[in-house]
Amino acid sequence: MNTYTNRQWIYSKRPENVVDERHYSLQTTSLSTTELKENQVVLKSKYFSLDPYMRIQQSALETWERPHPLDTVQGGAVVGQIQDIHPSCREFEVGDWVLSYTGWQEYAIADVSGLRKLNRDEVPLTTALGILGMPARVAYFGLQDVGQPKPGETVVVSGASGAVGQIVTQIAKIKGCHVIGIAGSDEKTKYLKETLQLDGVINYKKFTTQKEIHLELKRLAPQGVDIYYDNVGGYITDAVIDSINTYARIIICGQISQYSDGLDTPNLGPRFLHKMLYKRAKIQGVLARDYNNRMPELLEEMTPWVQQGLLHYKETIVNGFENLPKALNMLFYGKNTGKLIVEV
Amino acid sequence: MNTYTNRQWIYSKRPENVVDERHYSLQTTSLSTTELKENQVVLKSKYFSLDPYMRIQQSALETWERPHPLDTVQGGAVVGQIQDIHPSCREFEVGDWVLSYTGWQEYAIADVSGLRKLNRDEVPLTTALGILGMPARVAYFGLQDVGQPKPGETVVVSGASGAVGQIVTQIAKIKGCHVIGIAGSDEKTKYLKETLQLDGVINYKKFTTQKEIHLELKRLAPQGVDIYYDNVGGYITDAVIDSINTYARIIICGQISQYSDGLDTPNLGPRFLHKMLYKRAKIQGVLARDYNNRMPELLEEMTPWVQQGLLHYKETIVNGFENLPKALNMLFYGKNTGKLIVEV
Incomplete structure (x- = not known):
């Protein structure tokens, strides 16, 4: 005993x-x-x-x-x-x-x-x-099942250097997309740019309004946004929604900007559903648990990626x-x- | 000549x-x-x-x-x-x-x-x-393709007595759903209740806040909302989103409350994307034009409905x-x- x-x-x-x-x-x-x-x-x-x-x-x-x-x-x-x-x-x-x-x-x-x-x-x-766990599950299936990325499409990821974001950005690159990562420090955007080789990065803390982030996004992706993988919410999301293309797919994986004070009493933000209408865009919430039974499929594809150093984390x-x-x-x-x- | x-x-x-x-x-x-x-x-x-x-x-x-x-x-x-x-x-x-x-x-x-x-x-x-035209197209395909109504599910329709809403509500009834219509006068809700035989109606003008509409909806649909077909937007939509079930589908067909002053400079409303997350809900914008080539399919099914008086309008x-x-x-x-x- x-x-x-x-x-x-x-x-x-x-x-x-x-x-x-x-x-x-x-x-x-x-x-x-x-x-x-x-x-x-x-x-x-x-x-x-x-x-x-x-x-x-x-x-x-x-x-x-x-x-x-x-x-x-x-x-x-x-x-x-x-x-x-x-x-x-x-x-x-x-x-x-x-x-x-x-x-x-x-x-x-x-x-x-x-x-x-x-x-x-x-x-x-x-x-x-992380890279082969719950964050990978929601990254891998959320991006692919809901986002259905096609080569050449533009993918924007908020919280891009977080546990989920760093995986989403790399899978999007593997799928041949033009990938822009948004994060909150120069250290993070340096990691995204230099290690993960993203096509564009935004340190949102260098901008103070939705409009400024929108303009920076427009500079980095003048062709517009086809897929937005959102971990953050709030005004960063407003800025990205202003840039979406027709038939855009928006994956809601997290809304961390809202968790501290916006859950019980929602923050206010600009209404945007009319944009969903004329862009015929889709927003879908995803949770890792909905893909629990597909974990073997993920591990089979992603374990070699990690072993071979194809995926950084x-x-x-x-x-x-x-x-x-x-x-x-x-x-x-x-x-x-x-x-x-x-x-x- | x-x-x-x-x-x-x-x-x-x-x-x-x-x-x-x-x-x-x-x-x-x-x-x-x-x-x-x-x-x-x-x-x-x-x-x-x-x-x-x-x-x-x-x-x-x-x-x-x-x-x-x-x-x-x-x-x-x-x-x-x-x-x-x-x-x-x-x-x-x-x-x-x-x-x-x-x-x-x-x-x-x-x-x-x-x-x-x-x-x-x-x-x-x-x-x-109307009933066999553009409004029917977005009603018929929007509800069925995006909403995928199943018998027994609860469907809420805003702008329910409008050109599109009156069709959506009736197709949802034909599909065996529990249907609640929201409209802006007693005359309209009487039409919805007595002629279209909806299961519940709300005259939103009798309520002054999102919370009150939410409570009335909760009374009419304690089981929650599976499909929301939205023609209106604004605080009515906020109230319905507060009532959605897991895996809810929200179809954005119109946002008429926002068209007069909210298009160029968006109105403010409560942020709700975190609800999409934990409810794994979907929002999708639909336009009639995306279904133009499927008009024969619609006319084949709906023309007899109109001729037989199965669809009111x-x-x-x-x-x-x-x-x-x-x-x-x-x-x-x-x-x-x-x-x-x-x-x-």
Whole structure:
């Protein structure tokens, strides 16, 4: 019998604006292998995924599922290692690395049905949270299924250096598109331009109005925008919508500019639906979960891309379990480039 | 040789708000059959179609085509009768009734390639402008291709008693949907309820805020909205978007609330794209012209519906060529029920 001291971050207070340490409390419990039931394992967490959707679940609104319950461990994807295993489990063994959804705790009991086995000889373990994980799923299928990019089309990506954006931009390049990335610092746009080889980049912080961003976009893409993959929303999105072509496809993957204060009481922005009309454009919201069952298809195509270095990716790694709430907050100030992860 | 005195309404000034007589001038010219070239006819106009899209074309913005040129005859669909015919025309003869796009003039020279022959023994001539014309096209294909209604789903239609709305609501009923119509007077909602047999109606003028309309919608459709067919935009649309279900489809056919002052300088409204995200909803703009080549399919299915009285329709007929600009203005104050037509 093993017993572990288990620290957990409890989501304890609903945020009204940005989420940070004030909305969490740290709790220490213990976890014993005597609790293991059939087909269960004890995991030791190693890498925690930090994702903007966490803030949507903290809204009091009915979102894509019930709001995250208060006074429970903050949910989230984790890469961990199996420490103990119920004798009934055949497919896994102690020492295996797995992806699980066991949230912000140092140890967790997990049903094996919810685990994906990882092979760290094939690709780094953190890729299961980013370039070959949930962000990849919504990037790969959102761009291709909804966007249907054709060679020569112009694709604009907001939040282009984020976990999802960096993947979308590169798949769009692979598909032969003219790709413009929007991000919030010179460091980020340098990464987009020099490493990801995008055709154009915009540091939106250098512009103060929708109109100025629109004009810069017009300079970079005088032929107009065929596909807009939006992670950000707000006035950046307004500026891109002003540039869309007939039959444009707009993929709504995120609206991070709205998550801190615009969920419960929406911000105001210019009405634009009349443009959807005369441009016969389409807007569609996508969530990674809708493509869960197509993950094998993605891994088959994208794993070699990662192994061969055809896909670049950045990760921002924060150390220390105690920093999880602080790290989540970083997302809403754009402090990460690429996938944001906490390592313990 | 015949010569006709021909009055024409010239679009002479770009409106900044609502369009009315100030933006037109009446011109009298003459038209002689000596002008007829190969495959051309002289038409005498009988019924003029008044449509909200005319106002979009008058915006200075790049819309779905170039803005309507100033100092030209106002474009538009017309039902007319052939008066004279070039001997080269084989498919038509004098006296034939046709649908043409010759605009606001009493007589017109038209190429036969742009004419659709009408049979007034089959259905009334005015149906070619409404229930079996352009509004039907965008209603029939917009609802079915984009909306894909399934029996038991809830369909909300704004501008429900307008030329397009009255068709959409009835097709949705035929498809087995729970249909709620929004319109702007008790007379209109009575028509929707009693004649079109809708499941629920809302006179939006009885409510003053988005929230109140949302609550009324919630009362009428506690199960939420699966399809929203929007002819109106503005705060009515905000209220419906607050009620959408997962995988909702929103068809943007019109945004008439925005045409008078919101095209050039957009009105402000609440940002809602984050809802598209967590509801995985789709918004798509549709124009009748995109379905022009599928008109035979529509006529084959819908003509019997009209002949058998399965589809009801209203028309608002204004008499007198001189009233065309005034009649166009009526659209933007909701003074028509069903298709708005000027008869001469």
